[in-house]
Amino acid sequence: MERGLVMKDKLIHMRDKLNDISRRNRSIRLLKLYNKWSFDLTDLDNLSRLSKEKASTAIVEQITHQTKNDVILLKPTINNELSMSLSRKLTDLYRNIKGIEDETGIHDFYLGFPFLSGTLSDGTFFQAPLFLYPIRLEKSNVNAQKWVIKIDEDGPQINRTLFLAFKKLNNQTFTEDFFDQAAELATKYNDEEWLQFLKNHEMNVSFTPKGISKLKEYRKEEVPEKAGLTMLENAVIGNFPQGGSSLVKDYEELIVRSEESNLSLAGELIEPQDKDFETDGEPSVAEKSNNNNPDILNLLQADGSQEEIIQVARYKKGIVVHGPPGTGKSQVIVNLITDALQQEKKVLVVCQKRAALDVVYQRLDGLGLSNHVALVHDEKNDRKKLYAKVGAVLEQNQVSFENAMNQLSSTSKRLSSQEELLNSIASALYSYQDFGLRLYDLYGLAKPIVETTQIVDLHEVLPSINKDFLVDISEKVYTYAEWYDRFGDEDFPLKERKTFANFNMKEKLEAIELLNDMVDKAKQAVEYLDSLDHEKITPAYTWLIKNKLEKIYPDLEDGTKRTLQGLRLWWWTSVSGKNIIEELLDGEKFKGTSSSEWLKIKKSLIIMHQLGKVTKAMAEEVDKLKKYLQDYKSKQFKNENIRRGYSVN
Structure with missing residues (x-):
């Protein structure tokens, strides 16, 4: 008898854990009415x-007194909008409640x-029913269309979900006697007794009596944000969850049976007498031998974690697998089967839902x-x-079965080899x-072969290379190649x-300035x-006639009025500069x-003088390149300059 009471307490605790006591639950916070969930009477x-008694009051009294007859809720007529x-509201409510029951059994x-x-x-803030009266909503079309309420035989109960919230959040204690006494009070429409019962606890x-509102x-x-505890005469039919699973009903049946007899297999699962069932230790020798069998049958693709589950399931007496949607739980179930x-x-x-079983069966x-x-x-x-399937299995040809097993074994060996x-x-x-x-890292860093322009053999330098300065080397090689x-x-x-490694910044700037100057002079010469x-007029030629041009150059400038200028020009063009004019x-x-x-001749003579002057300056600057060029290259530039009379690229 004592073991039966302990079992009952465990079952009640497990049933209550299925209750959702969050603020989302309509059994705790019904702050807004939606057609598919609730209907205010x-x-x-x-x-x-025109009637003296309100329809809502009459309906509530019939349900609370647990009348045996159907309670007529509404007789819709076409001429009454x-x-x-x-009626449309009740239709939405009926379809939703019926769909939930078909899908989950709740x-x-x-x-x-x-x-x-x-x-x-x-x-x-909470606003929720005190008592819950189990009913069924039906639409009758006999004689005339009407909506009726059928009263379930289970009897009324206090809103257990609400009081579990009081128990957890307000640290209040409610025994099973409390819930039993409340269920009896719910069959009497007596607000004074209800208030006194709550006060006793x-x-x-x-409470202010105003009638049903x-x-x-x-x-x-x-x-x-803050409100005192108040009782309200509100009457709403609808979905008031008392547990998030159809298992609630199963637990309630087990609770009743636990008082009468042992629960057989269910009792062994809840309170195992075999202590090894709760052990999470190492498998036995036989279990290890079975676990090492390589012929695990995964007919659906499985990753490493899923295969591990199947391995462990071979010797574990209990295992829980969880994961978000789309992670392959149904695949694991099929492979376990x-x-x-x-x-x-x-x-x-x-499974709670038929749809989930259909998925496994279809696979x-x-x-x-x-x-x-x-x-x-x-x-x-x-x-x-x-029965038809059982008969087909019994009549199955043993030879074809053995052939299938041999083929399976052969395929399994090939798969193991692969x-x-x-x-x-x-x-x-x-x-x-x-x-x-790792080679994995190298493959990730490498380009496709079709995009590779050149492959360099690094075997000789591999001992000197590691990843710590590979990036640095790559950057330097890239920079070198670019330059x-x-x-x-x-x-x-x-x-x-x-x-230029030993040159300071000043020397580098001087080199740049020298080269830029030579380039400017070369462009000017061009x-x-x-x-x-x-x-026939070349820089070299201007060097040869340099002295002759310098003697006459001052008299060639525009606007110059010098003494004997005309005489000197005549003499120069007739004697010393005659061959230049020719x-x-x-x-x-x-x-x-x-x-x-x-x-025109005078302008050409001025240009020839400037050409000789600038190219001569360039020749002098070639000597300065000795500081920056190899000696032989500097001599080569100088000889070329002497030969051509100027240096220009």
Whole structure:
């Protein structure tokens, strides 16, 4: 008897853990009415304004007194728009409640009456039913269409979810006797007894009798921050969850049975007598031997973590696998089933939702195993299919079965061989080399072969390379290649320069200034040559006639009025500069300084003087290149300059 009481307490505790006591639960916070979840009975009062008694009051009294007859809720008529509107609300509510029951087996449909409101110790405002009366909503079309409420035989109860919230958040204690006494009080429509009962359990509730009234709805900003405990005569039918699973009903049946007899297998699972069942230690020798069997049957693709689950499930007496949607839990279930079938074990798969069982069955059917699997949802309608499958399995040809097993064994061996090969490749890919990187890392860093322009053999330098300065070396090589592409050409004039490594910044700037100056002079010389446009007039020629040009140059400048200027010009053009004039005129006779051609000749003589001057300066600057160029290159530039009379690239 004592063990039965302990078992009952455990079952009650486990059932209560299924309750959701968060503020999302309508059994704790019903702040707004939605058609698919709730229906306020006071909406029916507008249809019976001529009646002395409100429809809501009559309905509540019939339900609280647990009448045996159906309670008529609404008789909609086409010519009454209000009744049709209410009928549509009830239709939305009925469809939603029916869908939940079909999908999960849960029927949490009640009349909630009366309501309690107030603030929990954590500041949460609540508004929820005190008592819950289990009912069913049905639409009858016999004679005339009408909505009726059928009262369930289970009997009313106090809103256990709400009081579990009081227990956790307000640190209040409620025994099972409290819940039993409350269930008895719920069958009497007596607000004074209800208030006294709550007061006896240290809950002082204020109450002002006003008759059944509409539930107050709150917007988010209207929710009171603090409110005293108050009883309200609100009456709402709807979904008031008393547990997030259909298992609640199973626990309630087990609680009743635990008082009468032991629970057999269920009792052993809840309170095992075999202590090894709770052990989470090492597997036995036989279990290890079984676990080392390589022929694990994964008919669906599985990753490492999923294979580990199947390995552990072979010797563990209990295992929990959890993961978010899309992580392959149904795959694991199918592989667990196929592996167990291969070991000639029996497997039972149970689930709250039919849809999840259908997914597992469809996958097994796709693998050709549907003859070995029975999907039982309705023990009557599914029985014929089950017997047919059992008969087909018994009649299966033993020879074809053995051939299939041989083929399976052969395929498994090939797969094992491929797995060993892949594991060896993976080991090589993920092993760190002496240079600090894995082959996996190198593959990630490398470009596709079609994008590779050149492959360099690094075997000789591998012992000197590691990942710590590989990036630094790569950057330097890239920089070197970039500069070499620009300055490494054989025709680059400064390729044979001396090293600048020991030069300070001032010396480098001087080199840049020198080269820029020489380039500017070369460009200027080219401009002079282009303006002369005479093949025989070269910088070298201007050097030869330098003295002659310098003697006459002051008299050639525009605007100059010097004594004896005309005499000197005549003498120079007739005697000392005669051969220069003839070069400019290509041997033609000079007509004198008063002729029109003299202006052009005078301009050419000025340009020749400037050309000689600038190219002579360039020749002098070539000597300064000795500091920056190899000696032989400097001499080469100088000889070239002497030979041509100027140095220009």
